[in-house]
Amino acid sequence: MKKLVSLITLLCISLASLAQPSNITGTTTLKQVKKLSLYKTLNGRLIEVATANTDQNGRFAFRFTPEYEGFYCIGYGPAHYTTTTYKFYFKGNEDLEIKLNADNYELIKTNSNAIKTLFKWDQALNEIANKSMTLAGSTTYVDFFPLIESFQSTLASFKKNPKTGNKIFDAWFPTIVDNDFAYCAINFMYMPHPAHPSKDEYSSYYENFNTENYFKEDLLKLPYGDRFISNLVLKKASGKKNITKETLIESIPLDVLKGQYILNFIERSTNIVDFNKLTNDYGKYLTLPEQKQRVEAMEIKLAETKAGVPAVNFTFSDIDAKPIKLTDFKGKLVLIDMWATWCGPCRAEEPFWEKLNDTYKGKEIAFVGVSTDQDKEKWEAYIKEKALKGTQLHAGPTNPLSQAYKINTIPRYLLIDKKGNLITPDCPRPSDPKLIELIDTWLTN
Structure with missing residues (x-):
């Protein structure tokens, strides 16, 4: 009988330890918010696990079973937008009701003391967090540093004995406070502001x-x-x-x-x-x-x-509206310059591009400029004005080469061998002597 009782007790403990579903309900006053996301935290990043659409009254709801005990977030913008994403602590069996406003949230009710404690902390930190995370804000170190120094003196009072009844959360909460505050303070230093401090102007918190x-x-x-x-x-x-x-x-x-x-x-x-x-x-x-x-x-x-695979073929028009294909250059090395007239670094490479054309004149290599300009007429005028050497083509911002080789920044230079196979989709720039070494190596192949 004792063994049976022990077995039943163990079974009850095991069942009780399984995570229970948690319920989130809420409203938002923001008319533009039509969908919200629920995120889990995985290795310091947010991963979307569910979405909920708002109804005509701005109401939304989630029901989920936590995979782990810890932080989950609700947000209505990109996951990395800290100012529109709010963190909550779940382990299972929580009921949470919130209201999302323009720059914060209101806790309407919850049965979780951990969530209540976290809410009080988040509200206290809210001004600093918003100033720290907001792009192109008017805040500078002149008014932000005093806030940091003043608030730092209150951290001990927040960390002292949260007593939520959740031993894991209570033990971790002081670390949460320290990290939240430090993240806001340090993140501010790497956001664009009208003015930035010299090292001599750092306040005590930053110096230490x-x-x-x-x-x-x-x-x-x-x-x-x-x-x-x-x-x-x-x-x-x-x-x-x-x-x-x-x-x-x-x-x-x-x-x-x-x-x-x-x-x-x-x-x-x-x-x-x-x-x-x-x-x-x-x-x-x-x-x-x-x-x-x-x-x-x-x-x-x-x-x-990968080197050696067939390069992505293309057909783009030259200045005379003649279609030019990659296969037109078969038997030659092909150096492709992805550029645009508005790109300063691209223009800075032009003298070196011109010199390369002269250096390898008569050799088995074709120099092909591929413009990603949206404004084709501007490109045409630029080509005529500059009389750029090589074959000059217009592709526009959305084109097969940019998509295939994930060209998000320019200039980019691609080198293709004499058989039409890719050597590299990101070779050195014309101003880099390593490009000449690369070209010379492949010209002899």
């Missing part, structure tokens, strides 16, 4: 800020943790010379945080060569399942940029 206090694995449980890692790296590198990607990565004390930071570089890769170098050099830090999944997804996206 120690990044090592925040480079902790807890960052991966915070909705903004991924962005905070990047800010901490910048803060730690502030004032140092000869900063490189390698030194930035090495400045992070924890390997798991190194992996998270490295993903920023990997996901900005524009070709498989750079991708492979990054994963070969730093793959040992990519240990979390989601980190590995993001790397695999990026590799799939870059598959078409």
